[in-house]
Amino acid sequence: MTIDTAKAPATMENQEPSPGAMMRKRVFSHWGFMIGAIVLIAIFLMALLAPYISPGDPFDQVLSRKLIPPIWSDSAKATWDHPLGTDHLGRDYMTRLFYGARISLLIGFGAMLISGVIGTTLGVLAGYYGGRVDMVVNFIITTRLSMPVVLVALAVVSIVGSSLTVVIWVLGLLIWDRFAVVMRSATQQVRALDFVTSAQALGCSTPRILLTEVMPNITNHLIVIATLEMAHAILLEAALSFLGLGVQPPEPSWGLMISEAKGMIFFDPWLITIPGLALFALVLSINLLGDGIRDVTAPENRN
């Protein structure tokens, strides 16, 4: 798949750069894509390097040092020992924020992977085969769409108990609908093209056609939906944790941090603002990245 882009213009009569080179050019000139990518990479590094860059331990409670405001406040209590202050149990807020990024990203990726596999399988099969398969898949999608996600997630979590794994599975099993709908219509479009008929006439097996002819042409849709659903899962996790049915204390989930601080919203508002802003930055960066991918891979942008 790699093309020698440096050589390409010299060897071709029509001086068009290779698709790879044109793609790189579009990526670097798309500011939304770049901002989203940079913020997301920063948060990712934050999560990855949390044990090395955070000032303390996320579970270490020092009640004598509770509710220290962040360093930008006028309070005399603010100290560089706790740049973002401490919470009501005296835990370092910056450390908890870094470790919280791990949980958000883990749930985002996990739920996105599970829902992506379910939704893409259903959608591609429905779009490729049509007819009865399509009818059955459409029925399953409609059934799923008629269930309110948060309500079902709350019910399931309260029955089987709540843990990180349970939250990932529950969300993954609930939010595949957009994958299925989009992959279905994308597959229908690709399936009608002659190169699929040509592959059939060459005697290709159906799995081979799906994997090598259809899938590569719908991956840009897949990536866009994957980013949207990842953001969706992160927000749902925050909501569940806020309601007390997601990640359980003392785990440092951003939703849980907001929930634990809700009693102090009028006195120590940074306790809510900081995880809120982190959540906002993460979801925004993922969405910017998704929009950017859609823009740089859109067919109307080609040539």
Add this chain to the structure above:
Amino acid sequence: MSDIVLEARDVTRTFMISGGFMKPKRPLHAVNGIDLRIRQGEVLALVGESGCGKTTLAKMLLGLLPPTNGSLELDGNPIETMDRLRIAQTVQPIFQDPYSSLNPRKSIGSIITLPLKVQGDKDPGTWRKRADEIMELVGLPRRVYNNYPSQLSGGQRQRVAIARALINRPRIVICDEPTSALDVSVQSQILNLLQDLREELGLTYLVISHNLAVVEHMATRVAVMYLGRIVEEEDADTLFDTPKHPYSKALLESVLTPDPSLGVPDTHLGAAYPNPLDMPSGCRFHPRCIKAMTHCSTIAPRKIPFGDGHVECHLYDENEGKGMLAS
């Protein structure tokens, strides 16, 4: 005869079309009792309006769609007894639109060698060499091997499609409007290439087209299709000189000439293409036929042999027509 590479006997394909909410499904006879024989080395052109069943027939000949009725034989073997790899070795398509017939995410090299991979070709080391050979044969420069379809012109893309169809040396090539999506300047190049390849590789073509100029240029035999049936089949020269069926005549008259002073030809066909869900009774062509007789609307015409070909029209069925008029 052994030199018949493709034979269709009374082939019918019916689609069940939903009549709407809570209504029963209705049959649509896309192809209705077609007999075809193509001999080795022949170029049979299938002509007809859009929607007359040409593409459905082509899909059945490629083994992509089973016929509802009738039998298809490739090289003397019934098509239903052949597995898909064998069918693929015998018959290959070339599509109309080279912009949709090549996967935009694959390099030219991987498109051209796909048939070798699919057939489980034993010797991957020779793939590159065979691809180079076929690319030279169809007039593609070697350097496009690593390029992508978006970097190629329409004519080059069609050459890639031809290379992909021919790399396993099939016996029959079904060309579905091989030039109609190309620039006029490129069309003749592709047609000449197809002609040269036929001679060089001993191919047999089934050319599907409604461009009569293409047909006249390439075909040795012509079959005229109307609403799922072949109404006239003839040597190309005979058909272009003396078309018999009124529909063939109208088609030949409909050819636009480069001379604008001649105006747009009047085909007498009218604009009304019949609804294939609601076929006219008797001869399907009678509502549009300028020579329609009274019994045309009640009795379907027989197949009347004419020299090497046949025609389905009451005008040439002296006995039946007179008998009907007398009664």
